[in-house]
Amino acid sequence: MKAVWYERFGPAADVLVHGQMEAPAPGPGEVLVRLHASGVNPSDVKLRAGARPGAVMAFPRVIPHSDGAGVIEAVGDGVDPARVGERVWVWNACWQRAFGTAAEFVALPSEQAVRLPDGTSFAAGACFGIPAMTAWYAVCGDGPVAGQTVLVTGGAGTVGRYAVQMARAAGARVIATVSSEEKGRHSTAEEWINYRETDVAGAVMEMTSGAGVDRIVEVDFGANQATDLALIKPGGTIAAYASAAEMVPRLDFYPFMFKNARLHMLIVYQLGGGVRREGERQLTAWLEAGILSHAVVPGGGLADCAAAHDLVASGAKLGTVVLDI
Known part of the structure; x- marks a missing residue:
């Protein structure tokens, strides 16, 4: 061969x-x-x-x-x-x-x-193996998100673009961050913020009437930790699949603790069998319904x-x- x-x-x-x-x-x-x-x-x-x-x-x-x-x-x-x-x-x-x-x-x-x-x-x-399944795990791996507000950082990326679509398909309101108008369109998000031109924390709080978000799909935890802390609701989850800018970030433990926040550091290679089967089932259903691009x-x-x-x-x-x- x-x-x-x-x-x-x-x-x-x-x-x-x-x-x-x-x-x-x-x-x-x-x-x-x-x-x-x-x-x-x-x-x-x-x-x-x-x-x-x-x-x-x-x-x-x-x-x-x-x-x-x-x-x-x-x-x-x-x-x-x-x-x-x-x-x-x-x-x-x-x-x-x-x-x-x-x-x-x-x-x-x-x-x-x-x-x-x-x-x-x-x-x-x-x-599907890495980008789509990482997105599914980051969006849906902790349970239903219907009725929640999900922030997807890096919404134009290979994982982020799928996460935007999946969160929307799962019944969530989706806000994405991107670095340009072109990437905003590419992300497929109906609501997006150019993080190079706008204060993300301020913009999201304004968009959510001061409530913040229930879940963050995070592409760079170290770089965005302060923003995530400001935006995550009490009891919310930050699902982070990378931290490239700061690979060993200093964790603001107590501020996160007093928000009762869950930090989920995830990698798709280690998905357990039952969880992976559920992700495959959901991905197949979305594909057959023509929901994903x-x-x-x-x-x-x-x-x-x-x-x-x-x-x-x-x-x-x-x-x-x-x-x-």
């Missing part, structure tokens, strides 16, 4: 190899997926560069990318043969595993291949993988970079 791999950390153009290797076979409990699309996430790029905290080459050869979509080609022992031919999206393909989705085939546990509705493209399916950025084919990594690293894109296999 054609694949892309690396055997050491470094710049994309220096370490990514595009070539031929033997296709995998599904083991017991596994499915073999013929991939049509591979999503390139910031975590994939950071790992290849050796830039993730504690990163080590755990395997002599790594095929990158955790997200992808395709069709089940074969199944291993213990898997229903009726799954052959099923359209699926996959998750955690390269999480604590050697071989991800930057290849024509991937073999992985059956539960990590989720049915992809017929009306949803493979390219869109390659956005997807921001796919074409990244070329497998041979263009290095350029796709550089595009993700640059941040000069609106959406998820996807390789067409």
